[in-house]
Amino acid sequence: MVLYLNKEEVIMYKILALFTGSAITLLVLSNAIMSASVGNPLAIVLNHVIGLFCAVILLVSTATKPKSLKNINIVYLLSGVTGFFTVLFANISFMELGATITLMIMMTGQIIASSTIDHFGILGMEKYPFSKYKLLGIFLMLLGVSLIILG
Amino acid sequence: MVYVFALLMGFTSIFSMVQNSALSKKIGLVNSSLLNYVTGLITATIFFVLTGKLSDFSGLSTMHFFGYLGGAIGLFIVFSSGFIVKNVSVIITSMLMYTGQMITSFVIDYFRGINFSPVKILGIILVIIGIYVNNYIDFRSKNKDAKAS
Numbered sequence: 001m002v003l004y005l006n007k008e009e010v011i012m013y014k015i016l017a018l019f020t021g022s023a024i025t026l027l028v029l030s031n032a033i034m035s036a037s038v039g040n041p042l043a044i045v046l047n048h049v050i051g052l053f054c055a056v057i058l059l060v061s062t063a064t065k066p067k068s069l070k071n072i073n074i075v076y077l078l079s080g081v082t083g084f085f086t087v088l089f090a091n092i093s094f095m096e097l098g099a100t101i102t103l104m105i106m107m108t109g110q111i112i113a114s115s116t117i118d119h120f121g122i123l124g125m126e127k128y129p130f131s132k133y134k135l136l137g138i139f140l141m142l143l144g145v146s147l148i149i150l151g
Numbered sequence: 152m153v154y155v156f157a158l159l160m161g162f163t164s165i166f167s168m169v170q171n172s173a174l175s176k177k178i179g180l181v182n183s184s185l186l187n188y189v190t191g192l193i194t195a196t197i198f199f200v201l202t203g204k205l206s207d208f209s210g211l212s213t214m215h216f217f218g219y220l221g222g223a224i225g226l227f228i229v230f231s232s233g234f235i236v237k238n239v240s241v242i243i244t245s246m247l248m249y250t251g252q253m254i255t256s257f258v259i260d261y262f263r264g265i266n267f268s269p270v271k272i273l274g275i276i277l278v279i280i281g282i283y284v285n286n287y288i289d290f291r292s293k294n295k296d297a298k299a300s
Contacts, residue, residue: 014239014247017248022254024164026220026255029217030217031221037210037215041198045195047221047225048188050219050221051221052192055226056185067182072178076174077174079174085163096153097157099263105154111282113165115285118289125169129292131292133288134285134289141282141285142281143277144273144276145154147270148274151267
C-alpha cells in the first residue's frame, strides 16, 4: 500500500478512481452513440480529434513545456495505439451486448491483465506476486462469463 | 466473436493505462495525454482510410450531442488514471474503477431497456463476486507486504 500519502489524499485518489470508472462507461456509451451514427471507422477518428483538441487546450492552459521523447521505450510511446484498439473493441461489443455484459467480460480481461502486470512487474510497475487464492476469483469470473455467453 | 472483442478490450484498456502511467512519469501528464491522442489519431486515420467511407460524415447531422463528448471524457480518463496509478496500486485503482463502471452500466442498460435472462444475471453476479474476491486477496497480500517492509 501507499505509505507516503496521508489518509485524506489516498481517499481523494480513491474517489477519483470511482469517478474515472464511471467515466469509462460513459465514454463507451458516447463512442457507441457516435459509432451508430457515422460508423466505427469515422467515429474513432472524430473521437481522437476531439480528444486531441482537448489535450491541446490543456497543454496551452497549463503552459506545459514539451519534453524530449529520446530514450523512452517505444512501448510507452505507443499508448495511443492500444487506446485505439480499446475504442474499436468497445464500440463493437457495446452495440451487440449492451453496457453490462460488455463490461463484465471486459473486467474479466482486466483482472487477467492486471494480475499478470502485477505479478511480473511489466513496464516498470511494482511487482506483486500472484497469489494462488486468486485462482478462485478468476474461476468465478470465467464461470460467470461462460454463463453470460451461454445464457 | 464479439465476446472475444470484449475480453481483448479488457487487456488493451489495462495495458494502455499502464503505458500512459509510465509515459507520464517521464514526460508529465499533459505531454503524455497529448502524445496518446496523436498516436491514437494516426492509427484511427489509417483504419478509416482502409475501411471507412466519406459518406459516413452525413450521419453527424442526426447524432445525439452526447456522441461528441467521448474525446473529452477519454481525456479525463487518461489524465486521472495516470494520476491515480502513480499514487495507488493498479489493483486498488482497478477495483474502484470497476465499481464505478458497474453502477453506471446497470443504469445505462436499465434506461436502454435491455433485459437479461436469469442465466445471464447469475453469470453477472458470479463475475462481480469474482472481482471482489480477487481484489480482497490482492488487498490483503499487499497490505501484508507494506507492513513487513
